[in-house]
Amino acid sequence: MNFNRTLSVAALALIVAAGTANAQVKKRAPQPSPKNKPASAKSQLVADAALPVDKNVLIGKLPNGLTYYIRHNEQPQNRADLYLVNKAGSILEDDNQQGLAHFTEHMAFNGTRDFPKNALVNYLQKSGVKFGADLNAYTSFDETVYQLPLPTDSVSVFENGFKILANWAGYVTFDPAEIDKELGVVLEEQRLRGKNAQERLSQQTLPALLNNSRYANRIPIGKEDVLKSFTAETIKSFYHDWYRPDLQAVIAVGDFDVKRVEALIKANFSALQNPAGEKTRTAYSVPPVPGTVVKIATDKEFPYTLAQIVMKHPQAVTKTEAGLLQGMRVNLFNYMLGQRLGELQQRPDPPFLFARASYGSLIGKMDAFSAVVIAKPDAFETSVKALMAEVERARKFGFTLTEFERARQAALVGMQNAFYERDKTNSTNYVREYQQHFLKGEAIPGIEFEYNYYISNINKITLEQMNAMAGKYISDQNRTVIVEGPEKDKDKLPDEKTILNWIGTAGNGIAAYVDNVTSKPLMEKAPEQGKIIAEMQDSTMGTTTLTFANGVKVIMKPTDFKNDQILLNGFAPGGTSLASDADYTAASLSASIIGSSGISEFNQGQLDKMLADKNVSITPYVSEITQGIRGAFSPRDLETAMQLVNLYITQPRKDQDIWQGNINQTKALLANRNLDPGSVYQDTLSSVISGKNFRGMPSTIERLNAATLDKAYSFYKDRFADAGNFTFVLVGSFNSDLIRPMLAAYLGSLPSTNKKETFKNLKMYPLPGAYTKTVNKGIDDKANVQLIFSGSYVYNDMNNIQMDALEEVLNIKLTERLREQESGSYAPGVKATYAKNPEGRYSITVAFTCASANVDKLIAATLDEISKIKQTGAQQADIDKFKAEEARSTQVQLKQNVAWLGLLASSAQNNENPDRILTHVKNLDGVTVQSTKESAVKYLNTANLARVILLPEKK
Structure with missing residues (x-):
């Protein structure tokens, strides 16, 4: 289900668990956003201009009303993504059809006019299209979407793809025998996705979250009693009424000739007809309600205590420059608030297990500011107040200038990356945009326009505008507060009056946020370059392997697959297999702790802020038999990436606050683990897979109590002490000759002890026998x-x-x-x-x-x-x-x-x-x-x- 990309985790989980097939969420910048009035009459004239339509997409409409979008794109080569989008979802079902929008999707794969029974799936598998992974579909409240990725270097397969889409659009046969067979499959999908605590909680909370609207009782998976009793005529009626050309779009993006594809669409879809006396496609919405609705729900198997505060607003679809500018503000607002909540997680005793707050779209023509917190055991009040205090701090005092500048830099980095990759963008990304254009009318100006608009206008956004946003979004009207928890803790949960009091008083006595920043560089100067003692070329593979005097090997493969991407993996044998049983728990935590503790003299908060204007991610890791460092970064940030690699090896940071916070969080997660059947089952699986080795099992309180930061830090230092055992692989957009000095300085200079260690075989595999x-x-x-x-x-x-x-x-x-x-x-x-x-x-x-x-x-x-x-x-x-x-x-x-x-x-x-x-x-x-x-x-x-x-x- 493709709800908004900034929808809160809890809200998304609620609705996905409630019964969507194949939930999908995409990410792109900038996000759709609410409208906001410009500051002056002059800016009104400019900002309210309608956004253009990307010139690279051909949009057309057949006489029967079917819309099509066609774009030539060569990523990946010799491939195309074909989609059929229907403005027909579960929201259109009659009472006796609940679940049949989704069932219709299933039946499209079980017999059409030209592909009876399973012939369609069989044909595509023979053509190299994998069912489930490639060939797929999903049904949501408002739409049903079919996806068909195909090779374009096989003319017959590619052209038949349009026949397949047309068969889905208008020629599904609904053979009664196939319906009977598929019923069991649909019921089993319902069992797989539901039959758990989240589904049961959703049934209690969705009416409150969705204001008792039609959305609350039209969950896509439907009702079991309807599914077990409907007739073939009932599902045919849904298909007849709502699968019709004026509610359908064909989207084709890929490595093909656009005019040829347009001809194929016309040839295959022109014969489709709208039904006589067609029904009006009602645009349902979630109506606002005055004040606040509180819903408290519990379940025997739910392992957490959770609160979600949702303030709903009318949906705004980005169609004008004003909307695009407001979308930039929303991105900045969400980024800064998210950074503040992230800092709270870095405390030695974080006030919650997880928290997030952001503004974005929901469903039913709603946008929402949503704040969600998962509480630590026996600390629900503290967790709720900590989250809402941060929200109130933003509303009351706004953001600082340094926060604002970092947010703008981060936004520009994201937009620059998308712009630099504009000719290497995957076809699926374009498909998603065109889907939203068809379903919602969301503008598709293209990355060139968006990039230029960002560059030209981001500095026009003022701190005063940003500081007004929290007051606009945070309200006690049309608000829903949801509390969920384990049934065993029912008596500990607050009542309606208490939870509202917590929320209302959370900001009492708070002070303005203080931004802890540093102007120091990561490294004062580059290390002295190490000497290259060997070089080997593999012309077949297009790689160059360098060996430095310290023993470090670097394998380089320059590519042109992406314009703005370099990937790195550096590794050496050893891993936790070299830790004693007594020190294993500390060893297993070492890389995640060090990777979250900052670097050198900079704590993690400072490091994050220093890297806000960089497109770089470097992370140390320790597995069972290896230790190493992974990374992804832009070519322009190569030196920063190399500095981080060097510092994670030579100057890892030891942070007692991060250690204690991680230990406390892990203990809290273990507290109610035994309530969740899936977790209990996973523990047994882990025991079997590891041959009953305790290293393959989740941590226990006793093991965590025995672990120390000193043990973890010592193990990490020891594992990364001998760089001479390391091999680094770099793949991406670079010139092998030009990056050599950088590699020599930051990798060739790493310390080497010549231990030449390797891993131990702990024989962690299933025991023999049946x-x-x-x-x-x-x-x-x-x-x-x-x-x-x-x-x-x-x-x-x-x-x-x-x-x-x-x-x-x-x-x-x-x-x-x-x-x-x-x-x-x-x-x-x-x-x-x-x-x-x-x-x-x-x-x-x-x-x-x-x-x-x-x-x-x-x-x-x-x-x-x-x-x-x-x-x-x-x-x-x-x-x-x-x-x-x-x-x-x-x-x-x-x-x-x-x-x-x-x-x-x-x-x-x-x-x-x-x-x-x-x-x-x-x-x-x-x-x-x-x-x-x-x-x-x-x-x-x-x-x-x-x-x-x-x-x-x-x-």
Whole structure:
């Protein structure tokens, strides 16, 4: 569901949990925002000008009313994103249709005029389109959207894509037999997404949040009694009334000829007709209510105490320059308030587990200022007041000039990055914008206009304007206050009068915010450059490997995939495997603590402020067998990134406040962990996967009490002391020759001890044998099943390909069997993992959710499908689907920096030749019916099968 990108976490969780299919949230700048009157009559004339339409998109309308958007875009190459957008969602359902908007979406994949039954999915899989990952759809309150990414280098597949969209738009057949089969799937989706504490709480709180509007009782997943009793004519009636050209748009963005695509749209969609006597598409909204509505809700399985304060306002859609300017103000406001709340999290005893406050759009033609806080146990009043005190501080005193300047710098950095990548922007980003233009009328002026407008106008925004915003948004009218908590703590929760008193008095006695900033540079001067003692070129891969005198290796691969991106991964063997059992907890926390403590003499708050005008992120990490540093940054911020890498290794900061705050937060999270069935189940899974090793289990209060900052800091220092064991991989937009001096200064100068340590093999993997672990937890009829096959593994490219093939053919067969044939599970999944280090091991996990009564039946069905592959091998048609999907995805990945970073890093860690990627697609020919049979016999050995099952509590 594509609600606003700044919607509060809790509000989003409430509505998503209430029943949307395939929730989607996107991020871009600037955000849509409310309108605000300009300061003068002169500025009124300029600011109220309508925003232009991006000249790079062709927008048209067929005589039947269907709208289309077409844009040529070469990212990714030889690919196109085709979308069908319908202004038809659950809000349009009659009482006897609740859930049928979503059911209609399902039926579009189960038979149309030109693609009967499962022919559509089967055809696309053979063409390299993966069901679920690529081919997908979602239903929301106000719209239903179908997505179809296709290759454009296959003319027939690409052109058939428009036939498929047209079939969805007007030719779904609704075969009664297919409806009966799909009913079980839809009910299982309802079980998967719901049947939990969040759904039950949503049912209590949504009427209050949505002012008892139609939105409150038209949750997309629908009502179970309606789903079990509707007739084929009822769902056909919904489709007939609302799937019609004047409420539909086709969006096509990709590497194609625009005029050819326009002709394809006209050829495929012109025959669609609007129904005679068509119904009026009512524009529903959430009406305002005077004063404040308070709703207090509890649930047995909810592990947190939460408060959400939502102040609702009429929705404003960005259509004019005034709206765009106000959107810039909203971004700045949200950024500054978010920074202040973030600082509270850095205290030794943070007043809450989580807090956020921001202004953005909700649903039902509403915008809202939403503040949400998750409280520490037995500190609800403190948490609520801390959040609202910060909100009141902003309202009462406004922001400081230094805060304001940093916010403007951060906004410009984000806009610059989008502008620099304007010719490397993924097609999906454009699709999302055109969706909002069609659904809401949101302007699409294009990045060039937005960038120039930002540069020209951001300095016209004044601090006085910013300081007036909190007073405008924060109100006690049309306000909803929601309190949620565990049922066991019901008596501890405040009543309506008390919670309103907390909110109303939170700002008593507060002082103005003091901005703690520094003008010092990260480093006074660059270190003396280290000497390059070896250099190796790989012309096939386009890489250069430098070895410095201190032992540091740097693998560089310049690319043109992005204009404004460099990715980095530096690593060395060791990790927490080298920590003693007694020191493990401290060691496991070391990187996150150091990474949150600032650097050198600067605390984290100061560091964040110093980097506000930079597009750079550098983070240390420690895993089981490695330690290292990851990063992403713009080429213009290369030196800053290198300084951060150097300082995280040579001058990590020790911050007792951060340590204590992290320990306190973790303890608080553990307090009610046992209330949540999913967490209890996950603990059992962790025990199985790690072979009952305590390192694979969540922390306990006792282990946290035994850990100290000194232990964590000492472990971190020791792990990063020998830079001579490090390899750094850089991929992105740079010139290998020009960046050498920077690498020599900040990496070639790192200290080296020549320890040449490596990791230890702690044998953290499932115990051998066949066994079952059952967890009885939860009040709903919802079972989770994981079947885990595991064993020793010879890691090489051909074995890896065979394992990937086995994973995909199993995914195909279990989707067909458990979902389509048995109608017993919505999304069964198979995941194969394999590794060379610390020893060659594999695991294949089959996971699904179902009704508790169906557990044994679906396990038996799973093992039956596995047995078939072991006896006769996979079907050739399924192997062909795997090969097509793998070939297509490989082509895309070879044009991505992140894929190359992963390939080069894993090759270095596993001592492999990265050139193998160039023959990967050819090697897919090694997957045959016989090879899948052999792989299934070897890897799906029921003698080493762990069954981990979550069942509801016994009554």
